[in-house]
Amino acid sequence: MAKLPRAVTELVNNLERLPGIGPKSATRLAFYLLTTPEEYVAGLADSIVKIKSQVKICQKCWSVAEDDICEICQDKARDKNLICVVERVIDMVALENVGGYNGVYHVLGGAINPLEHVGPEDLKIGELIDRIRDEDTEIILATNSTMEGEATALYIKKKLENLNSKSQIKITRIGSGLPIGADLEYADQATLARAMEGRREI
Amino acid sequence: MAKLPRAVTELVNNLERLPGIGPKSATRLAFYLLTTPEEYVAGLADSIVKIKSQVKICQKCWSVAEDDICEICQDKARDKNLICVVERVIDMVALENVGGYNGVYHVLGGAINPLEHVGPEDLKIGELIDRIRDEDTEIILATNSTMEGEATALYIKKKLENLNSKSQIKITRIGSGLPIGADLEYADQATLARAMEGRREI
Structure with a gap:
């Protein structure tokens, strides 16, 4: 050298x-x-x-913030009963850059990953449950399409289903399938299988 | 955003x-x-x-240095009559990482580039000539294989040839041709032409 x-x-x-x-x-x-x-x-x-x-951490959604509560959580125009759950702040940034989403976020701080010793207790899952008020709420599980992300989404789904809430909780998962602009020919089998499963009437 | x-x-x-x-x-x-x-x-x-x-600049070879003179120029084991001329310090680093070279360097600080208003007077060419002592010297022109690098090498070659030096100055240009591991099929025409030109007996 x-x-x-x-x-x-x-x-x-x-x-x-x-x-x-x-x-x-x-x-x-x-x-x-x-x-x-x-x-x-x-x-x-x-x-x-x-x-x-x-940089501070928002005490509501655990995203980054200038103050104790981030701009999105403070925004009165945002629907507080529509919560999009993501793994990391950068995922929230990606969704915000697309625009059009009018709800709020919840940053888990990662995904369940036994190999890296990350369990549900290491993520902000309890904090998510605490956020659900006695109003109809939609939780969009937007964790990554990886094994860890899927497992985390499933875990949260079960937790929410067992909740004795007075109000209705609708749980959705972001769509997965062929990325826009992709060729079927080059897509991997798991993606193709998921795309077939997730087919919609047009 | x-x-x-x-x-x-x-x-x-x-x-x-x-x-x-x-x-x-x-x-x-x-x-x-x-x-x-x-x-x-x-x-x-x-x-x-x-x-x-x-970080200081070596006052001999214009590379980076801890003191006024860099370690390579201070190294008594290095041949001071073998000077490898490069455009930038990072080129010197690349050559040093290969190892095996026992001479010293001269960093020009760029290449002649009329479009970017870089003329010979902006480079350490005068300083290179000042370094040539009354001993036999070999100058290896190791500027990049780009149009600017070639023009700079040619300019320096002419400058050195017109020098009234008592000693002999040998001027060489680093070899160019097919990179090791490359397929002839994918090489560009200029590289192939140069590789044919620079063929050697084996």
């Missing part, structure tokens, strides 16, 4: 730990930062520190 | 400006940092600041 100044090696090592960044990208990024105006580099470092100190 | 806390948006915007990082990767990285131990995040920010303040 090339002998580089300690500061460069240290930055490369730190950058390599980021997801999706390998040794080559880390080196490229480090040298990019080395030749970039001081102002931007200082701003980047500053914003990295700030994300840990300034 | 999803409404995120200001600190998150600011970090996403800053990360997006890095080469090879698009809006999706920037968001993913920001959320990764949000959920990563404080210690690592603080270390990353710190190492970003340090790269601007602690």
